[in-house]
Structures are given as structure tokens and as C-alpha cells.
Amino acid sequence: MRATKNKAPNPTELIDWLNDEGLVELDWDFPEEGDLIAAGLDSMAVMQLVVAVEDFFGVELTPDNLTRTNLESPRKLAALIASKMS
Amino acid sequence: MIADHGRFDVVVIGGGSAGMAAAITAARSGARTILIERHGYAGGMGTASLVHSFCGLYLLRREPGAVIANPGFCGEIEQRMSAATGIGPQRMGRLDVLPQHPVEFVRIADEMLAAEPMLETLFHAEVCGIERDADEWRISLTHRTDCTRLASSSIVDASGDAVVAAWLGRECAVAPAEKLQRPAYVFGVRCAAAIDEAARLRISGRLCEGIREGLLPPEALGLTFRASGRLGEVFGTLDLTGNMNGRDFDPLDASCLSGLEFTGRQVAAAVVRYLAGHDATWSDSYISHWPARAGIRESRRWVGEYVLTGEDLLESRHFDDEIALATWPMEMRETAKGPKLRFPTEDLPAGIPLRCLKPAGIDRLFVAGRCISADHEAQASIRVMGTCFATGEAAGRAAAG
Numbered sequence: 372m373r374a375t376k377n378k379a380p381n382p383t384e385l386i387d388w389l390n391d392e393g394l395v396e397l398d399w400d401f402p403e404e405g406d407l408i409a410a411g412l413d414s415m416a417v418m419q420l421v422v423a424v425e426d427f428f429g430v431e432l433t434p435d436n437l438t439r440t441n442l443e444s445p446r447k448l449a450a451l452i453a454s455k456m457s
Numbered sequence: 458m459i460a461d462h463g464r465f466d467v468v469v470i471g472g473g474s475a476g477m478a479a480a481i482t483a484a485r486s487g488a489r490t491i492l493i494e495r496h497g498y499a500g501g502m503g504t505a506s507l508v509h510s511f512c513g514l515y516l517l518r519r520e521p522g523a524v525i526a527n528p529g530f531c532g533e534i535e536q537r538m539s540a541a542t543g544i545g546p547q548r549m550g551r552l553d554v555l556p557q558h559p560v561e562f563v564r565i566a567d568e569m570l571a572a573e574p575m576l577e578t579l580f581h582a583e584v585c586g587i588e589r590d591a592d593e594w595r596i597s598l599t600h601r602t603d604c605t606r607l608a609s610s611s612i613v614d615a616s617g618d619a620v621v622a623a624w625l626g627r628e629c630a631v632a633p634a635e636k637l638q639r640p641a642y643v644f645g646v647r648c649a650a651a652i653d654e655a656a657r658l659r660i661s662g663r664l665c666e667g668i669r670e671g672l673l674p675p676e677a678l679g680l681t682f683r684a685s686g687r688l689g690e691v692f693g694t695l696d697l698t699g700n701m702n703g704r705d706f707d708p709l710d711a712s713c714l715s716g717l718e719f720t721g722r723q724v725a726a727a728v729v730r731y732l733a734g735h736d737a738t739w740s741d742s743y744i745s746h747w748p749a750r751a752g753i754r755e756s757r758r759w760v761g762e763y764v765l766t767g768e769d770l771l772e773s774r775h776f777d778d779e780i781a782l783a784t785w786p787m788e789m790r791e792t793a794k795g796p797k798l799r800f801p802t803e804d805l806p807a808g809i810p811l812r813c814l815k816p817a818g819i820d821r822l823f824v825a826g827r828c829i830s831a832d833h834e835a836q837a838s839i840r841v842m843g844t845c846f847a848t849g850e851a852a853g854r855a856a857a858g
């Protein structure tokens with residue numbers, strides 16, 4: 372499922388989007404609750420994530436947003452992006 | 458004036474992880490050996506460029522516990538380094554890595570080199586030419602304005618850049634500019650803050666903010682901080698594209714390398730200044746250590762009797778004449794956006810044949826380290842220091858034999 376520009380993604384769309392952007396390599400069946408940080412979303416990838424989120428979804432993630440709780444899983448990250456958009 | 462430095466059984470060019478292993482092993486095998494290194498200390502990228510972990514020392518495995526893949530020199534280095542740092546192998550998924558400190562590495566290398574009665578180590582000398590004359594090699598060195606000659610029966614090219622191939626006009630390989638593994642600039646920071654996961658994520662956010670505000674250059678996106686293992690000390694690693702002034706990355710070009718040095722320092726200084734002003738835990742931080750040179754992951758490689766391929770590693774192939782095991786996954790760094798790891802199909806090592814250390818059709822010449830005969834993909838595994846020690850050891854033994 373493709374994420375749409377400037378529209379809050381659901382967790383599955385977010386997984387595809389993370390792959391498309393080359394931010395982290397996730398299997399097609401990566402679970403919505405899967406651990407993104409363990410899957411390779413390291414500190415450098417997180418910076419690229421911030422840039423890409425700003426570009427695609429039009430929201431700025433701040434240093435305070437970048438906690439393990441917020442980035443932990445596609446579900447949590449999708450929720451973070453959605454909350455910033457509303 | 459051209460001075461004569463005498464005749465040796467083995468000359469090792471370059472004292473990085475591969476060259477020091479080669480020189481010590483050749484000397485231990487009874488060969489009269491000389492190691493020539495242009496810097497004032499050995500260790501290469503592991504000291505002069507502040508690369509601070511030994512990868513490739515251990516087998517790839519799911520079970521807990523680190524197992525040395527190539528006993529011998531690697532085991533010796535592992536013991537000395539963990540005794541110095543008090544830190545053992547660290548598990549990351551299926552990989553074990555030994556954190557190493559460049560300052561300790563310099564001292565350990567000094568001790569090991571000085572302990573060999575058959576070995577002379579010459580720092581501050583750069584090999585600048587090689588010829589084959591009847592049955593011996595003639596080597597020219599420069600140091601200051603002097604030129605020195607020496608002769609030897611065998612040579613080990615542990616220069617990292619296959620310099621001997623260039624002088625002899627022999628076949629070598631360089632990946633296309635856009636595929637070369639990207640370089641990086643590593644620097645030391647004095648910083649009281651702990652670098653744990655939460656701090657790393659927060660710092661990532663701060664750097665993005667600094668870039669957004671126009672206070673930091675976009676290159677700062679290539680930065681990672683890691684604890685050095687010493688209290689209050691952190692290493693920053695800045696991955697760069699290496700493209701300089703509109704020209705593609707060329708690891709063998711002095712202008713390109715100069716651009717890398719300038720850019721690395723500029724970005725590092727801007728980031729540390731910014732963090733000191735914008736993150737309470739970094740307020741007293743400052744840069745404590747520049748590298749002697751920017752880090753180069755890949756440059757020119759030899760083409761030997763056999764070219765190790767990425768497929769050999771994926772399939773964990775073995776060879777009758779193998780001299781070491783390659784255990785590190787292929788760590789692709791073709792962009793400045795972090796690594797992409799390619800693991801073998803099964804979690805098993807592949808063999809590195811002696812033929813990869815032997816340039817085709819040239820007697821008594823051996824290669825070790827990151828410029829052995831391997832394709833671009835295989836080089837992404839065999840360049841790690843654990844494997845460089847092992848190919849160095851094998852080249853030293855072969856050259857002495």
C-alpha cells in the first residue's frame with residue numbers, strides 16, 4: 372500500500388514508505404508492532420527519517436519527539452506522524 | 458645522495474592492521490624483515506583514522522558467545538586489546554565486535570613490533586618506487602629530502618591502496634566512482650554526557666533542527682556518535698559522499714582527499730559547537746582529537762591469481778588453498794546514509810584462498826589487507842581489521858617461506 376503525500380499514513384503504508392525511502396530494510400511481512408530500532412533504524416537513519424517525514428508528510432519531528440517509545444514500531448511512528456498532522 | 462639501507466628477506470610496505478601482522482609473522486618465521494610506514498605509528502585506519510572497533514574477528518553465529526574465526530595473530534590482538542580497555546566482545550544481533558581504542562592500538566603495535574629481533578620498523582619513510590632486478594626487489598624510500606634504497610627477496614604490499622601494482626604497471630581494479638564505498642571522517646570529542654540510545658536519538662533530532670535552522674551544513678546528516686569506552690570521551694563518525702567541488706569521489710587523488718579533510722573538520726567543529734550551545738548535557742564538550750587522515754574504506758585493489766567474489770561469500774565457499782576465513786557480512790556503504798549489510802545465505806564463513814594474496818605472474822610478491830584480490834562486493838567484507846590481521850599473517854608467512 373502506498374502512502375499519500377501530506378496524508379497521515381497507516382502502519383502498513385508506513386512500512387512500505389520506510390522501505391521506499393531506503394530508511395531501513397523491512398521484510399514485506401514486518402509486523403506493525405515490530406521493533407524498528409532493532410531492524411536497523413539507527414541514529415543516522417533517524418536523521419534521514421526526520422528529513423523525509425518533513426518532505427513527504429509536511430511535519431517537523433522535534434528532538435523531544437525522537438524517543439524510543441515514539442519510534443519503536445510502525446504503529447507508534449504512524450501515530451506520531453498523525454498526531455503532528457492533526 | 459642515495460643511501461643504501463641494506464638487504465632483507467621481506468619488505469612490508471605499510472604498517473596498518475595487515476602490514477603489522479605480516480611483518481611480525483615474517484620476522485617470527487625467521488626472515489630478516491623491515492616494515493616501512495609513512496606515519497609515526499602503526500595501525501593504519503585503526504589508529505591514524507580513529508576507526509575504533511575490530512570487526513571480523515569472530516564467527517557469525519546465533520548462539521551466544523564470541524568465537525575467534527582465525528586463531529593466531531587475531532587471538533593475540535584480541536587478548537592484548539581487551540586487557541588494555543577492559544572491554545570484551547560486544548554482541549550486535551548475530552555479530553560480535555571488539556571495541557578498540559586507537560591510543561591503545563598504537564601502544565600495543567609498538568610493543569609487538571619492538572619485541573621481534575628479526576624485525577626493523579622504519580616510520581616516517583614512504584616507499585616511492587619498486588623495480589625487479591634479476592632475483593631481487595629494489596625498493597626506493599623517501600624521508601625528508603633523502604632517498605634510500607634497499608633490496609629484498611620478497612615484498613608484501615599492505616599499503617591499502619595497492620601502490621605496488623601502480624608502480625609495476627600491473628593489473629588492478631577500482632570500482633566506478635558512484636559505487637566506491639564512501640569515506641568517513643572520525644574525530645574524538647570530550648563530552649561528559651552518556652551516549653546511550655535515548656541520547657543518540659535526541660542528538661539526531663538536535664542535528665536535524667540545526668540543519669533546518671541553517672546553523673549546520675546538511676553533511677551533518679552523516680554523523681553518528683559512539684562512546685569510546687573511556688569516561689567522558691566519544692567518537693564522532695561522519696560519513697561523507699567524497700564528491701568534492703563538483704568532482705566524483707577519488708580516494709587516490711590528493712585534491713579530493715584534501716577536500717575531505719577540510720569538510721570533515723568543518724562539519725565536526727560546527728556540530729560540536731552547535732551541540733555545546735543547544736544541548737544541556739553537551740555544554741562543556743569540545744573536540745579533543747583529530748585523525749591524522751580521513752578514513753578510506755575502498756580504493757584500488759590488486760587483481761590476483763583468484764578474485765574473491767561476493768557470490769563466494771554469499772555461498773560460504775571454501776578453497777583448497779584457503780589461508781583465512783571471512784566472517785563479516787558485506788557491509789555496503791555506497792551512500793553516506795549508513796550501512797546495508799549483506800549476510801551469507803547460511804550463517805557460515807567463506808574461505809580466502811592464498812591466490813587472492815598473489816598477484817598473477819609475479820614471483821615473491823604478496824598482498825594483504827583491504828587491497829587483496831577481491832571484487833567490490835567481497836572487499837566490503839574482507840576490508841575489516843579482523844580479516845586484515847588474518848590476511849596479513851598469511852602474507853607474512855608466505856613471504857618468509
Ligand SMILES: Cc1cc2nc3c(=O)[nH]c(=O)nc-3n(C[C@H](O)[C@H](O)[C@H](O)COP(=O)(O)OP(=O)(O)OC[C@H]3O[C@@H](n4cnc5c(N)ncnc54)[C@H](O)[C@@H]3O)c2cc1C
Nearest residue numbers: 471473474475495501502512584617641752753826827842
Ligand atoms: C570510516 C571507517 C570505518 C570503518 N569501520 C570499521 C570497523 O568498525 N571495524 C573494522 O574492523 N574495520 C572498519 N573499517 C575498515 C578498516 O578500518 C580498514 O579497511 C583496515 O584498517 C585496512 O587495513 P590495511 O592494513 O589493509 O590498510 P590501512 O589501515 O589503510 O594501512 C595502510 C598503511 O600503509 C601505509 N602506507 C601506504 N602507502 C605507503 C607507502 N608508500 N609507504 C609507507 N607507508 C605506506 C599507510 O600510512 C597506512 O598506515 C572502517 C574503515 C573506515 C574508513
